[in-house]
Amino acid sequence: MIIIKAGWRRIIAAVHDFLAVIVAWWLAYQLRYDFQVSTEHQVALWNTLLWVLPAQAGIFFLFKLYRGLWRYASLNDLKQIFFSVALGAITVAAIILPFELPNTAPPAILVLAPMLLLLIMGGSRFAYRAWKEQRKQSLKHVQLQSTIVLGSGDAAANLIKELKRSHDWQVVGLLTEKASKLGAQLHGVKVLGMIEELPEWVEKFNISHVIIAMPSASQALRRSAIEICASIGIKPMIVPSYVDLVSNKMTVSPIRNIDLGDLLGREPVLLDTKGLHGLLMEKVILVTGAGGSIGAELCRQILTFKPRLLIALELNEYALYGIKEMFKAEFPEIPAAFLIGDVKDSARLDQIFEKYQPDVVFHAAAYKHVPLMEQDNAWQAVQNNVVGTYVLASTAIRHHVEKFVFISTDKAVNPTNIMGASKRLGEMICQALQQSARKLQQQSQRRAQFVIVRFGNVLGSTGSVIPKFKEQILRGGPVTVTHPEISRYFMSLQEASQLVLQAGAMQGSEQGGDIFIMDMGEPVRIIDLAKDMIRMSGLHEDEIKIVFTSLRPGEKLHEELAGENESTLPTPHKKLRITQSRLVDEQWLHKLVIWFGEQSALTDEATKLALTEWVPEYQCQQTNAMTTDQHGIA
Template structure:
């Protein structure tokens, strides 16, 4: 039914109510029989009341209210409207008649009109409420937080026919709300009661509706909720709701990111703006998980020109279209190029003269690079050399290499090649005007090919979820927070540093898998089995963030640390890389031997294990 038609029906109903109220008042005043001599008074009072009442109902926006959400505010508006219209109608009719009408007549009309107008509207709400309560197909929801946000969500779920959930109980830590009702929904205690309430009411979904709660508080709350069999959901952040970025319809599932419990990264906006704003910025690997997020965040700092360089045309096109839509004034230049092609990279630098370079292009998949070591060398070592050399040649101000914790005491080809890339930019720093720095961090949640998306796919398929080893541990960080810290680290660079990001506490992969299963509303090894597949080639049980030689020093940012710049002889390193370049068509073992010669700490997992056994 269209809203205009609904309004006509409501206006028509009010006209009938006013007519009936005036008639009833006159009928009772004259004890069941209105004298013919008073017909004119009755009719004029009726028409005046209808006209005045309609005007006041419109002035108080009572025809624009959504009555299924009616509350005390609507009742007050009705009282004001009926009171004023009754007084004005009484005054006008008395003036027209030339004498004061009985006050009891006005009071009777006021009472009847108020009772009927309010009654019709609230009866409509009660009827809708009762109808919705009968929807047995809806999932039962527990809402954590009986404040304004929780109440708003409860209303939406309660009165929306299309909602898959129906709120049956609130949980709130405020003891003043306990044993009370909000919208007819009981508040049954604090978070310590969650498990009992879920079991008692057979809750299907838990909705965390406390947008002002800190990330650590949310993480602690999730730890309690994930022990139940209910599926967890969370409302958008308070800032997003206030600024209208997200609608209430987008109540989302709780993600692994929420489990980390880390507060938002605080960045030095002035420091970042000083080296990015109004500069030509080149991002290699711009279509990848890290590269595309770098593009999004750097675009916020108004660079003069943003160069999006990548090998895959589809991913570059995708990030270009996204940025053009969001930042129509930003000058963008999509560049399809392979960092392994030295002439092409030289041409890019000669044409655009980038002042800041973020080098994110790399091969990162450990098992794949174990099988294809030559490709890891081409992309991670030679590709970095090409871009870094051009930055030196064309006077780039800053060069930031995106590195990895797998470069520390590497047991994989991927990690070892990234370590060589770090060593190469450190060797350039001694003679170049360009400030070279590397930023090293661990796994990022949600990146392509990472463990989280794979776990989610396996859960959606009904399992099993595959974990390589029950004791495997990794550091995790969200892509946006990792990129914010990378950009921040770039502002701190003086040249030659390896910056290390604070990744928080390491996470056991097995626990991560179990949490994801629980967050999806299933029980690990009951609904979704977990299988162990064994450690893959090149993988370690745990990762490190610093070599023994680098040490650790703090910076002015509490989430960024710095390893001491290493002295790397450029000519010697270039000679070793040249040898490596000439044997890329040879067998894998010869390539690995040469890599081991360049990176003395490189050992296979088996070599590291045997070394530890000898020590013990």
């Protein structure tokens, strides 16, 4: 039935345009001769139409004018009409003028007729669209959602066009951050006032929705707009940023709900695509911990650079299944291998490296949850994060990989917990193994270059505070925060993964084993994060209580990106710096390997004591509780 309707629409549109050719040609004669056309010129009119009409119709079909719908007529449709009419005019003139045929149109007609035809064809289409939209709006007037758009730039203009096309929204007006734009109009919608006047306009027009269309605005301005919305009980939506667009995160709708990334206001990462193509394209890439948050996002980013093969290594069967299904849906054309394996299993790793011969390794597998690893699981954390790193990195050297990227953490700086200390030990192992790799190069074998990347907390990653807060808010509270002053560095999962890749693509220093630290911006107080999430949920702080508990064992009030004895140097990328830290040698590594070989399962206390010997900067804390007067409810 739909196909039949579409066919009739095309026939009607074609008939309309054929009649338009006749009317334009007739009207051109009338205007040329002041509506007193002689019999001789009338004969010329109809004689020329006998071949002008089929010629022009053929050109209309050549330009596929009847595939679009008039109700969606756009500038692109007008452009197609213009070129088809222009080509028709040139064709007619090319036949008439050189040969001076009898009973043909005079030159003035050859100019007037195309102009009139363009006016009739274009005007009728846009008139139909205007009538259709007006009719649709009148029918749905009761269901329209009234909204104010914050912003007055290109994003706001494009948004208004999209909302008008949807027929579900009524854009009452725009509010701007630029006083110079007051009173201006975008697609018929007026700039009413400044953003800080939002409460007045919401009350005046009974607004139900607010959309923030300022993707390039500063973090402070976006945050201010969100806080104004929260103060009047409106949950705003936002136009996706450039980062969302290029990463295919935008849905069909041009707007989405506010997320924490909008509040943090992180600048998009500008990647050295040439360097990343050299690192990843047509290479065999191995990612450990591929089923985790960081590992899965790394895989997504890597696949956009079209590796020859991506190897996803994961110990957790369900996590591996999940990422395999994601690959099948999003990247069905990229070859990939999904392997169960433990990074501590040397035999399994040798089997994988011999079969697939990876060129680059991204080591993301780790135990990262601080409180969980601090009590009852300390030795397992060290086994996985330290021994696993050594076994994997040694295997990579034996099989002559080009680059080994070890993903570390800001908690490795002056560590106060098992997770941070084990990650710092992993960094030191990679630096010591770089010397072994350098010896292979001297033997004319391919050298493995080690790269270490530190970053802070990732928004929404598995085990992070964000999912926990969401769950607590859904239950109606309370939201638990360990300390009123505790703060952390945060970045998006996408940004962290992009910078890991960017660090991997850099040459680094001559000796290798460089530690890259990311520009994490300003630290965020966890209590502010909790308040933001409560507001973003459409609730008030008096509805969801915030309860302070106490600092957990091994937990710091504030994280650091570099230690007191570490200096940093800039890199060509403004969001990455190289840290110069204390180095260890092969002899130190040999002693560490012997020590691990002599150990059985250690208690938490014995593990922490041993780590103070191997990682001098580790500050072992058995307890770290708050005083009684620090407990309370916000």
